[in-house]
Amino acid sequence: MSTKRFYIIGFGALMLFDTLTQVSFKLATTHAGEFTPTTTWLWEVFFNPWIYGAVIGYIGSFITWMTLLKHAPVGPAFAASHLEVVTVLAISVLYFGEHLSAMQVLGALLIVGGIICLSKSEAEHEPPPQETA
Incomplete structure (x- = not known):
């Protein structure tokens, strides 16, 4: 797989997982209602399926982020993670x-x-691919 394709798929997955997490939290809090320090409210949150969407999103984001950091330069990767x-x-x-x-x-x-500026800057500083005989 080419590096460019790896980054597109990787950062796309990261963006989807992060978005899933944030939207799931929004939906979970909407369904649970206003925070009250009671066990009833905690049970409402715990048994809300959207809270599990948020957990899945966090796990997916973590795995994707760790995979991307093995290969991507930290500066552009950190910026792109905020998409x-x-x-x-x-x-x-x-x-x-x-x-x-x-x-x-x-x-x-x-x-x-x-992100566009960082990615263009990083592309300009990338060494040219070496040919193999």
Whole structure:
């Protein structure tokens, strides 16, 4: 598998797992209601299927992140790992009907722009592939 393809699949999976985690937490808290320090509330959270979506998302993110760190440069990898902020914003608008402020949109654009700049910079400093005879 080519390096570029590995990164696309890896960071795509990381973004999906991170997004699953955040959306699952949102849905779990929505179904559990306002926090009250009672066993009833804890049982409501514990038996909510969305909390398990969040756990699966965390486990998937951890495994994917550790795999990516074996191969990807830390700087661009760390920046790209924050793409879930953009996907969670998009899902919040589409699924939860939330409204974005101009600062949130600007922040999302800056995240994407920063990742593009880092990836181009990293690509320029990559040694050319060596030919094998």
